[in-house]
Amino acid sequence: xxxxxxxxTPDELPxxxxxxxxxxxxxxxxxxxxxxxxxxxxxxxxxxxxxMILMMIALGLSLILGLLGVxxxxxxxxxMLGAYGAYQTVxxxxxxxxxxxxxxxxxxxxxxVLMEVTVLRRLYxxxxxxxxxxxxxxxxxxxxxxxxxxxxxxxxxxxxxVLRASVQVGFLEIATTRLFTxxxxxxxxxxxxxLMYRTDFGLSIRAGLQDQQMAEFLGIDIPxxxxxxxxxxxxxxxxxxxxxxxEVGMDLGxxxxxxxLAFVVIVVGGLGSIFGSVVSALLIxxxxxxxxxxxxxxxxxxxxxxxxVSGIGGLMPFLVMIGVLLVRPxxxxxxxxxxx
Amino acid sequence: MTxxxxxxxxxxxxxxxxxxxxASVTGPGTDHESLDPTEAALGARGLTKRFGELTxxxxxxxxxxxxxxxxxxxxxGAGKTTFFNVLTxxxxxxxxxxxxxxxxxxxxxxxxxxxxxxxxxxxSNQLFTEQTVHENVRIVAQTAEQGAFSLxxxxxxxxxxxxxxxxxxxxxxLDDLAEETAKNLSHGDQRRLGIAMALATDPSxxxxxxxxxxxxxxxxxxxxxLIEDIQSELGLTLLLIEHDMNIVLSRSDRITVLxxxxxxxxxxxxxxxxxxxxxxxxxxxxxEEGSL
Amino acid sequence: MSDATEPTADGRDRLLASISRYxxxxxxxxxxxxxxxxxxxxxxxxxxxxxxxxxxxxxxAAAFNLLYGYxxxxxxxxxxxxxxxIYGVAIGLRHFDLPYLVAAPIGVIVAGLIxxxxxxxxxxxxxxxxxxxxxxxxxxxxxxxxADPFGLTGGADGLRSGTTPGWIESFRGQxxxxxxxxxxxxxxxxxxxxxxxxxxxxxxxxxxxGRTLVAIRDNEELARAMGISTARYQVWAFTLSGIFSAIAxxxxxxxxxxxxxxNFGMMTGAEVILMSIFGGMSYFFGPIAGxxxxxxxxxxxxxxxxxxxxxxxxxxxxxxxxxxxxxxGFLFVVVIVLSxxxxxxxxxxxxxxxxxxRLTEVIRE
Numbered sequence: 001x002x003x004x005x006x007x008x009t010p011d012e013l014p015x016x017x018x019x020x021x022x023x024x025x026x027x028x029x030x031x032x033x034x035x036x037x038x039x040x041x042x043x044x045x046x047x048x049x050x051x052m053i054l055m056m057i058a059l060g061l062s063l064i065l066g067l068l069g070v071x072x073x074x075x076x077x078x079x080m081l082g083a084y085g086a087y088q089t090v091x092x093x094x095x096x097x098x099x100x101x102x103x104x105x106x107x108x109x110x111x112x113v114l115m116e117v118t119v120l121r122r123l124y125x126x127x128x129x130x131x132x133x134x135x136x137x138x139x140x141x142x143x144x145x146x147x148x149x150x151x152x153x154x155x156x157x158x159x160x161x162v163l164r165a166s167v168q169v170g171f172l173e174i175a176t177t178r179l180f181t182x183x184x185x186x187x188x189x190x191x192x193x194x195l196m197y198r199t200d201f202g203l204s205i206r207a208g209l210q211d212q213q214m215a216e217f218l219g220i221d222i223p224x225x226x227x228x229x230x231x232x233x234x235x236x237x238x239x240x241x242x243x244x245x246x247e248v249g250m251d252l253g254x255x256x257x258x259x260x261l262a263f264v265v266i267v268v269g270g271l272g273s274i275f276g277s278v279v280s281a282l283l284i285x286x287x288x289x290x291x292x293x294x295x296x297x298x299x300x301x302x303x304x305x306x307x308x309v310s311g312i313g314g315l316m317p318f319l320v321m322i323g324v325l326l327v328r329p330x331x332x333x334x335x336x337x338x339x340x
Numbered sequence: 341m342t343x344x345x346x347x348x349x350x351x352x353x354x355x356x357x358x359x360x361x362x363a364s365v366t367g368p369g370t371d372h373e374s375l376d377p378t379e380a381a382l383g384a385r386g387l388t389k390r391f392g393e394l395t396x397x398x399x400x401x402x403x404x405x406x407x408x409x410x411x412x413x414x415x416x417g418a419g420k421t422t423f424f425n426v427l428t429x430x431x432x433x434x435x436x437x438x439x440x441x442x443x444x445x446x447x448x449x450x451x452x453x454x455x456x457x458x459x460x461x462x463x464s465n466q467l468f469t470e471q472t473v474h475e476n477v478r479i480v481a482q483t484a485e486q487g488a489f490s491l492x493x494x495x496x497x498x499x500x501x502x503x504x505x506x507x508x509x510x511x512x513x514l515d516d517l518a519e520e521t522a523k524n525l526s527h528g529d530q531r532r533l534g535i536a537m538a539l540a541t542d543p544s545x546x547x548x549x550x551x552x553x554x555x556x557x558x559x560x561x562x563x564x565x566l567i568e569d570i571q572s573e574l575g576l577t578l579l580l581i582e583h584d585m586n587i588v589l590s591r592s593d594r595i596t597v598l599x600x601x602x603x604x605x606x607x608x609x610x611x612x613x614x615x616x617x618x619x620x621x622x623x624x625x626x627x628e629e630g631s632l
Numbered sequence: 633m634s635d636a637t638e639p640t641a642d643g644r645d646r647l648l649a650s651i652s653r654y655x656x657x658x659x660x661x662x663x664x665x666x667x668x669x670x671x672x673x674x675x676x677x678x679x680x681x682x683x684x685x686x687x688x689x690x691x692x693a694a695a696f697n698l699l700y701g702y703x704x705x706x707x708x709x710x711x712x713x714x715x716x717x718i719y720g721v722a723i724g725l726r727h728f729d730l731p732y733l734v735a736a737p738i739g740v741i742v743a744g745l746i747x748x749x750x751x752x753x754x755x756x757x758x759x760x761x762x763x764x765x766x767x768x769x770x771x772x773x774x775x776x777x778x779a780d781p782f783g784l785t786g787g788a789d790g791l792r793s794g795t796t797p798g799w800i801e802s803f804r805g806q807x808x809x810x811x812x813x814x815x816x817x818x819x820x821x822x823x824x825x826x827x828x829x830x831x832x833x834x835x836x837x838x839x840x841x842g843r844t845l846v847a848i849r850d851n852e853e854l855a856r857a858m859g860i861s862t863a864r865y866q867v868w869a870f871t872l873s874g875i876f877s878a879i880a881x882x883x884x885x886x887x888x889x890x891x892x893x894x895n896f897g898m899m900t901g902a903e904v905i906l907m908s909i910f911g912g913m914s915y916f917f918g919p920i921a922g923x924x925x926x927x928x929x930x931x932x933x934x935x936x937x938x939x940x941x942x943x944x945x946x947x948x949x950x951x952x953x954x955x956x957x958x959x960x961g962f963l964f965v966v967v968i969v970l971s972x973x974x975x976x977x978x979x980x981x982x983x984x985x986x987x988x989x990r991l992t993e994v995i996r997e
Contacts, residue, residue, distance in 0.1 A: 071760050071763075071764060119965060119969060122969055123969065126972075127972075128759065128760050129704075129759050129760065129763065130968060130972045132760055132763060132764075133706070133905070133909060133968050133972070134965055134968045134969060136902070136905070137906075137961050137962075137964040137965035137968060138961075138965060140902065140906075140957065140958075140961040140964075141958050141961040141962055141965070144955050144957045144958035144961060145955075145958060147955065148955045148958070253898075257771075260764075260767055260768055260771050263764045263767075263768065264768050267761065267764070267765065267768075271761075309779070311775065311778070311779045314775050315772060315775050315776065315779075317768075318768055318769070318771065318772035318775070319772075321765075321768060322753070322772075325753055325754070325765075326753070329756065329757075428857065430853070430856075430857060449861075450856050450857065451856045451859050451860055451862065452859075453859070454858055454859030455859050459857070459858070459859070460857060462854070462857070466851055466853065466854040466857075467851065467854070468846075468847045468850040468854065468855075469850055469851070470846075470850050471846070471847070471850065476847075479843055479844055479847045479858075479860075480858045480859070482840050482844070483844070483858060483859045483860050484859060486840070488859055488860060488861035488864070489860075489861040489864040489865060489868075490840065490841065491841055491868060492839060492840040492841050493835060493836055493839045493841050493842075494835075494839060495838075495839050495840055498840055501840070537854075537858060538858075540858075541858060541859055
């Protein structure tokens, strides 16, 4: 589409402006490390963990997007329900957190299947915007239902003692929730990779992606497999919700916030690239957490405090996205033709 | 026009035989084309399109002289439609150059091509389905009139385009159906509307992608007559992808045979009919289609 | 005899033809004239309180539909433009002491520039990505407004005091315009702007520019092959849609007596989508009908406390209807799944068509 404005940038050696920008960034990192080493490192870790959550949501979203051609707007709402589900289990039913970690994702996954069967299945092959709008309507319903059930004020629950502790790594103290989240995220990515690339199931899914008619001709029940994939995507969203709820609590806005961020992650990473999503999720996560520290340090050292923008962190995903769109319209690892 | 155009072609051949351009001896198919691409109405040099590993169009050279009706034939999957797509920049070519009346237009955007005089019709019926026949043609005429973009919010350009649309509809014998919604037309009329829309851009070079596909024997002949009439009346240069061998052999001035994305040969209908390589390329096909 | 009757028949035909040609302007004038008295009727809302809000949102929805209905591009970020119109006036009046008639055009122009810039950046992406990217921009701008840059926007508190033009007198939620000694309800000021703006939108839709937009929506590939620079048309559709949304914003700031952060919020952009599609994006009046039913449903349902249900007696429905958005969302999903382009207005029209056909049959007999 519009070749003139969106021609792909060829891979070249970094030109001088890029080199300078890189050096400037390096200088700021060194300055920050010198001024506030502890804060920098701990925010780096925080950013990576935040990136892990983003990554899990983005992977579920892009799995469904790649397979079914639908941006599942309700994906964020499922994530939110994961958090509220954990709250219900732990704080209201007073059951163990570990139970919630298993049961809630399954429940959210089943809800996703219900959604797929009742709404989305009718819309495959239609204008993709219709699917987007339908899931958007579902997202609003889920949000409103959540408000009715749990109220509009932010909530939180106490995770088990193990996750409230912290571990000493060198001079750094890392909360165990963060380590746990990172570990689960890594497991999910690894599991998804194995499932999609090392099993017959994954092969049949990818065959369906390539040529649905051919796959059906070979006797593969594509609709059923799509439902399974939808279950997996929704369950991952629920799982990330449980983890996020344990770390920082929950509110009604988190669903929309995170589905937008997850989409930003997909666009930055490049559509259709799992590897790209992983890289960009971590990049954006780190940018959100580290930029404020770096900016603070740099402006303090340079004596230009007025340059410090409060709340720059939350803006970072969008700044990164705009930058990437300007320089590399197809995203960091996007393939030609996927956007057009 | 067809009676005289073969003379044009021979004259064109004579001209280029004198001017032996070294640049024209590069690609594999070059020796079949007697004219330098830069001197033709429509020319291509080394035009290539790859999709990853697959080469759909591989180094095609083409030079269609002014006023010629050139047919492009070849077995299914020979890359004919892809060739049209790269000629019009619907797909960006991987390599090579496109020339229109001697000027290189390789990098210009797709939407700029019709304004330079190069336009194509589609193999499948591509229409503005929800609008009337007249409106389909009028929008194209309006675009030809006002340029690729015009922020005309007051409708000053409307009347001129309306007139032009009527002319084109008369020419293509669609004027009786002008107020019909495009999606309600018969298949044959939709095909004709596709041609009418291409004509509304006021082209000098027209690319037609299987204008008779899906038509019955009678309709096929009428369409072929229509195309010939239009060509002679408007003095167009025509490039025609066609499966119906009767039409190709009886109506075209010269024929280019594509095979696996490359030019197998180019020649008059007589030469092509007797070409062994062409017979061979079609052998696999003949059982299925029996078209040659 | 026949000579005498024929011209009249001819004249009537011509009248009918011109009525159908000017259906939209006539409809707009009827709407503006009837809206206030009709909803004030006791059987309906019993108050004209929300009439001007309705008109403003109708304009917003019609502006939104210029983009979605007529050019096929979906924007989740239209709150950006409504909000820019609102904040343009609020900031101009409060911080720079500008008169309303200066601040409002500035707000509209700034909104147009923002729209143009965003569109240039994202118009080349496929429709789904375009939609999601508008959302990302909306989120980013919401963030900026929330951060209260240079103390201009007031952050989460919004801007209240000093944002109402001097010629507006507010009393018990009723706003009155005072001009040259006379005074009239704010509704009529809103109505004048509404009529002018919707007429302009109508003109855009039927202009060569608008017809080309529809062609691009129908078949983008063909449009490009026929020499239409589709990207530039889409950029301008987005820009114009943003400009008219901002005009709605410059009215809403008076109606709401100030700017609040939620004007830029996700829900604002979501509501205009819900209204427009529920109303029927294929028609000029579809989104307008959608905005009407949205406000009507909200007022009507949230005021409803007790409902008499046969066999069960009266039921206290207040608590359930407090979550009326859930039901609207449900209806929305039903509309999307069953007939995404027709909506309420398409339904009304099909009924009207059936009635008309029945009537002509009866008359003929």
